[in-house]
Amino acid sequence: MAIDPSPGTPEEWTATVVGHHRLRHDLAVIRLIGEFVPFTAGQSVEVRVPQQPEVRRRLSPALPPSLDGKLEFHVRTVPGGWLSGTLVADTQMGDEWRISAPAGLFRVDPAGDEVVMIAGGTGLAPMRSQILELARVPEPPRTYLFVGGHSPRDLYAADMLSLLAEQLPWLTVVPVVQSVTDPGWVDEWYERSRVDIGFAPEDLFQGTLAEVIGSHGAFAAHQVLVCGSPAMVHATVNRLLETGTPAERIQFEGLQ
Template structure:
């Protein structure tokens, strides 16, 4: 597709999400149109749609902004299509979704921008995206979900737990990926979690979960999960990985965003030869660096790994009155400030392949800080969901 046509679609979508409520309005228009023409599909989705609407708008935005690299978009949408099999979505349903998306785009694009040529371009792009998803869903011969049993639940902070499971059969994921999970405490509600260890033949998996006070699922995961609970896990998603042919690596993580980067580092530690890795692990308080001991052990036994702790405050908060310990001997000294700004102080990192993992706001501010320092945008990877 011509660059001009892609730019026209990207401008159209930018106008849709330009307002604070643009994402929500677009997603609401999509689901309204989908269910109006296909009422039976409503039963496939959970009652509470807030998080699904947000993820839908985020995924569409990610794909639209990368239309110039269609193979990457196709791979991402293929993962989403396979993930939707857990809801009972079938390949033929994607055509209905494409029709609803065109209605939503037409309804939400400012009238002054909507032309016959723009509609034709949107229709062509949506047809390609829908076809990629339908093919991926139809050709997938893996299970739609996997069963798993909780074998460990460690409350490392009042609002953070490390949960270990054994799956009934190994899930074919790679270090750096994430999965959707459903627990008996919140049936029909799914939460995306990153694996914190690389895959192994025993089907063991570990998730690091932080409670979100306004969330539906995370409070139950942290506070109610017990050994013996049965979980359902969806197909692996995401593309974070270290390209061993591209040289050295910069990893930036805050909070439980550490999990996918930690899994990759653990997998690299099993090899004899690795590129250099600088990992900046940050949080607001020292206690947010909950897994610093593990990182210290990895750094001590792998000279290619440098771990830099970063915090905004020097003391822990009142609700976690644990004295701040000195960093382990041999670990880089703790640095203070906003994570993105601290990393950018060291330059543009233009010679590195860069991964960022954390909350959406952390990713956004870190991208801004790196861009201001001259970091090439194409060097940076992060997961859209």
């Protein structure tokens, strides 16, 4: 659903935190409800929070726009980041956020070619938003979601993605890890949030996202979207180009 703010639309909207789910030591899923924000699935928005009201940070909603004002953000701590650590550790129920400045270039044509989405870490958020948007059309294009992490427990949304792939016959999820075993140290937040639904060890592809994507050859007739850390995006886009995917077929965005 592409939305263009009309004249007189406010430049800032408010939303209240109704859920703060710490899934990893460095990652949280934050849910809010409030005023309708006129963004487009795949875009990012600027947020201000009460803990550091003078700091602005861009985040990508993990839900498409909804008239009931529901928002969801996936936030990972960025070393040296001004705000990410605060959002992960200190967000409280009832916090009022200020949302503004929808922006971004990700666009999926629901009547177009097959889609390849490549998400590193919380780069999953704008991909999920667009998948749920595609689910609203009668005949979505076949969509392949490659989602990557360093180890299996970095795939923080494995349960949600497994269920989503079962519900949407046109969606294939490809989990990618650099190591098939988790680190030896205990992440208490991971242990608290563990569930039985997720990816089986035999479902995992080992390597970086760039390596696994490169092994599939050119995506010359696909809509290709890439989102993740700047290093992951750089490596993956370069690999896509090296293996013959046309540059005009690739949309990409690095996380701040």
